[in-house]
Amino acid sequence: MSARDDTAPVTLHLDRVPGVLGRIVHERAADYAAADPALGPDRVRTHRFEAALRQPGLSLIAEVKRASPSQGAIAPLDPLEAARAYEAGGARAISVLTEPRHFDGTAQALRDVVGGVVVPALRKDFVVHPAMLREAAEWGASAALLMVSVLHEATAEYLHMAHHLGLDALVEVHDERELEIALAAGAPIIGVNNRDLTTLHIDLEVSPRLIRRARDAGFTGVLVAESGYRTPQDLASVRDIADAVLVGSSLAGSGDLTRAARDLMRA
Numbered sequence: 545m546s547a548r549d550d551t552a553p554v555t556l557h558l559d560r561v562p563g564v565l566g567r568i569v570h571e572r573a574a575d576y577a578a579a580d581p582a583l584g585p586d587r588v589r590t591h592r593f594e595a596a597l598r599q600p601g602l603s604l605i606a607e608v609k610r611a612s613p614s615q616g617a618i619a620p621l622d623p624l625e626a627a628r629a630y631e632a633g634g635a636r637a638i639s640v641l642t643e644p645r646h647f648d649g650t651a652q653a654l655r656d657v658v659g660g661v662v663v664p665a666l667r668k669d670f671v672v673h674p675a676m677l678r679e680a681a682e683w684g685a686s687a688a689l690l691m692v693s694v695l696h697e698a699t700a701e702y703l704h705m706a707h708h709l710g711l712d713a714l715v716e717v718h719d720e721r722e723l724e725i726a727l728a729a730g731a732p733i734i735g736v737n738n739r740d741l742t743t744l745h746i747d748l749e750v751s752p753r754l755i756r757r758a759r760d761a762g763f764t765g766v767l768v769a770e771s772g773y774r775t776p777q778d779l780a781s782v783r784d785i786a787d788a789v790l791v792g793s794s795l796a797g798s799g800d801l802t803r804a805a806r807d808l809m810r811a
C-alpha cells in the first residue's frame with residue numbers, strides 16, 4: 545500500500561495564493577483535478593540531488609528555461625542540448641521546467657535531460673497534486689520543487705510524499721514565515737527565491753538574509769540561493785554562505801550556455 549492509498553488527498557488552499565503565482569497554480573490544479581493521487585510503492589531515495597549540492601564550493605543548478613512570465617520568450621532551447629552544455633560548463637544539477645503555458649516546458653524535456661546527462665535533474669513545476677510527484681519519479685527526476693508559498697501547512701506532507709517516491713525535494717521559501725514552515729517540516733534542502741512570485745520583483749538581499757537566518761536557527765541542511773543572478777559579482781553575497789545557486793534566465797538567454805555557466809561561477 546502506498547503512502548496515499550489509504551488517505552484522502554491533502555487539501556490545498558490555493559485561493560490564498562495571490563498574483564501571477566496564483567493564476568499559475570490554479571491552472572495546474574485544474575490540469576490535475578482528475579488525476580489519481582495514489583503514489584504507488586516506496587522507492588529508495590538515493591539523495592543524488594542533495595549529494596551533488598553538498599560538494600565543496602558553490603554548486604550551480606542550471607535551469608532549462610525557454611520562457612517565463614517575467615521575460616516572455618527567452619530562447620528556443622533544445623532541452624537535452626542545453627543540459628549537456630550546462631554540464632560541460634560545470635553545472636552540478638539541471639533544473640527542467642515542465643510547466644507548459646508560461647514556461648514552454650514539457651514532460652519530454654525532463655525525460656530527455658534525465659536520459660542524456662550524468663548530473664541529477666530537478667522537476668521544476670508548480671506542484672499542487674501528488675500525481676505531479678509520482679510523474680517526477682516516473683520520468684527519472686532526482687528531485688522536485690515544493691513551494692511553501694503554495695503548499696503552506698501541507699509542505700510537510702508533500703515532502704513526505706516526495707521522499708516516499710525516492711525524490712529529494714527543493715523546498716522553496718521567500719520570507720521568514722515560509723522559512724519557519726520549511727524548517728518545521730524538516731526539509732533537508734531549502735531554496736530561497738529572490739523573486740517574489742506574486743509581483744515578479746527581484747531582491748538579491750533576500751537569499752543572504754534568509755540563509756543566515758536558517759543557519760542561525762541551527763539548520764545544517766543544504767541551502768540554495770535562487771533567481772536573478774547574472775554576474776559573478778551578483779553571487780558575492782551568497783558565495784560563502786550558500787551551498788548552491790539556481791540560475792535560469794541569464795544562462796538560458798546567453799547564446800553560449802557552457803561559457804555563460806563557467807563565467808558566472810568564476811570566483
Ligand SMILES: O=C(O)c1ccccc1NCC(=O)[C@H](O)[C@H](O)COP(=O)(O)O
Pocket residue numbers: 564565607609612613614615737739741744770771772773790791792793794
Ligand atoms: O521566472 C519567472 O518569471 C517566474 C514567474 C512566476 C513564477 C515562477 C517564476 N520563475 C521560477 C523561478 O524561480 C526561476 O525559474 C528560477 O529560480 C531561476 O530564476 P532566474 O535565474 O531569475 O531565471
